[in-house]
Amino acid sequence: MLAVTDLVGTLSGLLTLAVPHEGAEVDDLTIAEPAHGVVGQPGDLVLGVGVDGPQGALTVVADAAAAGAGGVVLRRSLGRRRDVRSRARRDGIALVELADQASWAHLVWLLRGVLDRAAVGPGRREDAPVQDDLFALADAAAGLVDAPVTIEDAQSRVLAYSSRQDLTDPARVSTIVGRRVPDEVLATLRAQGVFRRLARSSEPVYVPASGGTKPRLVVPVRAGGEWLGSIWVVVEQRPPAALVAELVQTSAVVALHLLRLRAQSDLSRRVAADRLRGVLSGSTAGADEWLPPGPWRVAALGAAGDAGRTLDVWESVLRRQAWNSPLIAELDGRVYAVVRDTDDAAPGSWPWLCAVVERARREGLDLVVRAGRPAHQPAALERSRSEAQEADRVTPSAEAVARHEDVWAQVTIARAAAALPEEALGPLRLLQEHDAVHATDHLRTLAAWLDHPGAPSAAARAIHVHPNTMRYRMNRVADLAGLDLDDPAVRLAVRLQLAALEGAPTA
Structure with a gap:
């Protein structure tokens, strides 16, 4: 988390702290879309990009404060209004002003750069040195071609990016804000066969301009024949062959870093999975230190097809839907996740998980989820896991989502029947x-x-x-x-x- 006061101080030429709030901290960005219910979540700095009137400013401030966001950024002409500042003070949220002549796109990549580099600073994460090197490689590649660059993994998650992202198009800005390529852009690229070519070939791919986006040069990053990720360069036209050759050489260095990053990530995932398996089995020592705020539910996760790949399928789906560190593990041949039992639809919550399942099924991926009752203490997670199993046993496979309290009658019958011998009486x-x-x-x-x-x-x-x-x-x-x-x-x-x-x- 980065203090709002420190963030404003770092970008003092663009930002001014209009209304301070004691202890205000942020670790992520959200572009406000009040009409669609997007107003941020705890720890977000909410950007009022489309807010152009006093009433809209008041609404964004109130909604962001209600969501527990860390702060709101508005244009100076709106941030200096007395009613807007009064609302921020009354609701207890930091209000930041953006200079009227400043570019939102420019601010976005500056803020994302500050937050991302703070997140991978010394002593913050085991993979910090690798991440720092990737940012340096992105800057070096950008220097070669004199154009903005991102480095992405094979799931289109942004791992690092260069400076000068303000010179790109809206699709790239959305990618930087969300740390992943937007779904509509992914759909267009898939339709063009870009990812199929990246997965099968080592040859760079030139993607022409389409739908308001600028052309891209995409260089696959491979090691031992395996596709690890790619380097994306926003260009005005196809670069000369000599520059493309230099980018290909850079991709070999990027591949080494991605292998290191994957090894470290695999180790971190194994440690996290071991902790989760322990708490689901009743061992709760130290669970308060790494579990998110409760209450929680334990959800049994299922996927049609190869049962041996259920964990891989679910982990890929959850990470692609912005749950960067999913609490997911395999135990006794079943895959479980621990989600927060809240009303909001933030990643890692029960409403969000239900929406993910419904979206995946519309796209042809047959996922199911069965949840136990809420657990208000870590010690109750083992009970919630058992209830998730019960719900799974009595729920028809055609139903995508079920909670234990939704199938209580069937569970009651199953419990009573389990106490009877498999032998007819009378x-x-x-x-x-x-x-x-x-x-x-x-x-x-x-x-x-x-x-x-x-x-x-x-x-x-x-x-x-x-x-x-x-x-x-x-x-x-x-x-x-x-x-x-x-x-x-x-x-x-x-x-x-x-x-x-x-x-x-x-x-």
């Missing part, structure tokens, strides 16, 4: 034996009848038979077993026994 034993000897299906018929009381047609559809067949079978059940299905205790006992027998072989 009249059900006669039906079970008859099914086994005569290849009939009376137990399944009886279950459908009980599940659809007073609706024989619906019961028949559930087991794919004609209603007359259903009625005939139920008459046979009455003759064989003599069950009094008008007695509620008998109905409950029969249904619980049938639930316990569902895992047993049937005709």
Whole structure:
């Protein structure tokens, strides 16, 4: 986190602190879009790029303060208004003025540079030296071609960038702010076949101007035939072959740094996964030091296809959707995540995870998530994990999202049935034996009848038979077993026994 006062002091030629707030700190940027509910989250410096009137300024200040943002930046003409400053003081948020003649794009890359370099400063992260080297390589590549440069990994996450990003287009500005390429830009590049060429070839790719974006030269970064990332250069036209050759040589050096960064990231992920597995198994020592503020939910994560790749699929999805350090781990053959049980849709929260699943399913990726009840203490996370398992067992696979409290009735039946032996009692034993000897299906018929009381047609559809067949079978059940299905205790006992027998072989 960087103090707002220090940040303003660093960029004193552009920024002025209009309303200070004690302890105000920031570690990220958000461009405010009040119409779409984008007003920042805790630790964000909210940029009022599109705010052009007093009412809009008051709204952004109020909404950012309510979201717990660290500060708001407005044009000086708005930041000096008495009502705007009064609102910032009343709501308890730092207000920063941007000089009226200054460029927002210029400010964005300056702020991102300060924040990113602060985040990888000495003693802050194990990969700080590698990150610093990548920033230096980005500047060196920019010096070669006299153009802005970003270095990205194979998932289009921005790892480093050069100076002079203010000379680029809106797509690059959005990339720098969000540390990843915007989805609409990715879709365009995929349609052009850019990523397919990067993954298969070592040859640089020239991407012509499209949709208001400037041309790009993309140099793949590879090591041992593996595609690790790429160098993106915003150009006005295709560079000369000699400059392209120098960038290709630079990519070899970048590859070494990306390999180091990946090794360090893999180690960090293993340590984080071990800690998470421990707390999900009941070992909570030191959990308060690394868990985000509670309450939390434990979510069981699933994906169609190769079960062995569920962890990889989910980690890729969560990171691409801006959860940079997802709390995700594999335990006893299942993949779990710990998310914050909050009302906001910030990355790493339960509402955000539900939205990620729905978005992925619309794009053809069959993901499911089942969550336990909220845990207000780390010690309760083990219980939430068990409940996530229960929810998964009773929820149909076609349903994308389920919470334990949404399927409490099915869970209650499953718990009761689990206490019964997988052996029919009373009249059900006669039906079970008859099914086994005569290849009939009376137990399944009886279950459908009980599940659809007073609706024989619906019961028949559930087991794919004609209603007359259903009625005939139920008459046979009455003759064989003599069950009094008008007695509620008998109905409950029969249904619980049938639930316990569902895992047993049937005709």
